[in-house]
Structure formats: structure tokens, C-alpha cells
Amino acid sequence: MAGGACCHGVVSTGAEMLRSRGLRITRQRLAVLDVLTEGGHLEVDDITQQVRTRLDSVSTQAVYDVLGALSRAGLARRIEPAGSPALYEARVGDNHHHIVCRGCGVIEDVDCAAGEKPCLEPSSRNGFQIDEAEVTFWGLCPACASRRES
Numbered sequence: 772m773a774g775g776a777c778c779h780g781v782v783s784t785g786a787e788m789l790r791s792r793g794l795r796i797t798r799q800r801l802a803v804l805d806v807l808t809e810g811g812h813l814e815v816d817d818i819t820q821q822v823r824t825r826l827d828s829v830s831t832q833a834v835y836d837v838l839g840a841l842s843r844a845g846l847a848r849r850i851e852p853a854g855s856p857a858l859y860e861a862r863v864g865d866n867h868h869h870i871v872c873r874g875c876g877v878i879e880d881v882d883c884a885a886g887e888k889p890c891l892e893p894s895s896r897n898g899f900q901i902d903e904a905e906v907t908f909w910g911l912c913p914a915c916a917s918r919r920e921s
Contacts, residue, residue: 792844802826803837807847807861812869812878814856852878852907868906874915881908 785804786796794800799822806813806821813821819834838859841847848863852871858878868881891904911919 788846789844792846794840794844794846797837798826799829799833799837800840802829803834803841804846804861807841807859810861812850812858812860814858818859850878850905866903868904868908870908870910872912872915873909874911874918877912879912881906 783791785801785808788804789796789800802822802825803818805825806818809821815831815834815838818838819829819831822829822834838847838849842849842859845863846861848860850858850860850869852858852869855871855876855878860880862880866883868883870879870881871877891906893901
């Protein structure tokens with residue numbers, strides 16, 4: 772079943788991760804968690820297709836519901852780069868950022884820009900208690916950059 776890094780770098784099973792966040796353990800949740808922990812930034816359709824290879828059947832709505840529950844519980848993160856559909860990943864809790872290729876759309880993780888979370892300080896907090904900064908860097912991946920130079 773799903774395994775991933777939990778709080779202190781300790782590897783946990785999907786069931787332990789769900790239980791630690793007060794979520795019921797279901798086949799759908801375990802399968803979605805498996806797919807997410809295998810890596811990447813995935814669209815719901817891709818997650819659904821991969822979950823269907825693990826389970827007899829699952830609806831797209833069920834996958835959306837599971838992703839919503841995992842996101843609210845802090846086990847998944849939803850990102851929405853401009854011009855892209857919502858993407859989900861299992862890397863959570865470290866306030867990392869993303870870099871997106873303008874050529875092919877590949878997305879890579881980038882560690883926090885400056886120190887501890889929230890990494891960046893706004894010019895004004897407007898009374899908010901800020902706990903996270905979300906930054907998206909844009910550019911060309913090495914493959915797209917080399918194609919442009921040729």
C-alpha cells in the first residue's frame with residue numbers, strides 16, 4: 772500500500788498516514804495515496820486512470836472526493852499553475868515551490884526560496900497570520916532551451 776514520508780522523515784504506510792489524520796481507511800483513499808506518493812504533479816484524469824489499474828472501478832467523482840479529503844487533511848497538495856488544470860502532489864508540509872516550463876509544461880519542485888516557512892515576507896500582512904508562501908517560477912527546461920538554441 773501507500774508509503775510516504777510523514778512528519779519527521781519516518782516512512783509510514785498509507786493506512787497509518789490516513790489514520791494519523793483522522794481519516795477512514797478505504798480502498799479508494801489508499802489507491803489515490805499510492806498514486807500520489809509515486810511522484811509527480813498529476814491531473815485528476817491521470818490519477819483516475821492509475822487508480823483504475825489498482826481497483827476494479829472508481830468514478831472520477833470519487834477520486835475528486837478523495838483528493839479533497841486528502842488535501843484538507845494535509846496529505847495532498849493542490850497546485851494550479853496559470854494555464855494548467857489543477858494538479859495534485861503528495862509532497863506537503865515543506866512549503867516548496869514550483870518551476871514550470873513555458874515550452875512543454877513540465878513542472879519541477881523547487882525548495883523553499885529563503886529559509887523557513889513561509890519563506891517570503893509580504894510588504895503588508897493586513898492582519899493575517901501567514902503560514903505559507905506559494906511561488907511559481909516560469910522558464911524553459913533544458914530540453915526546450917536547447918531546441919530553441921538550435
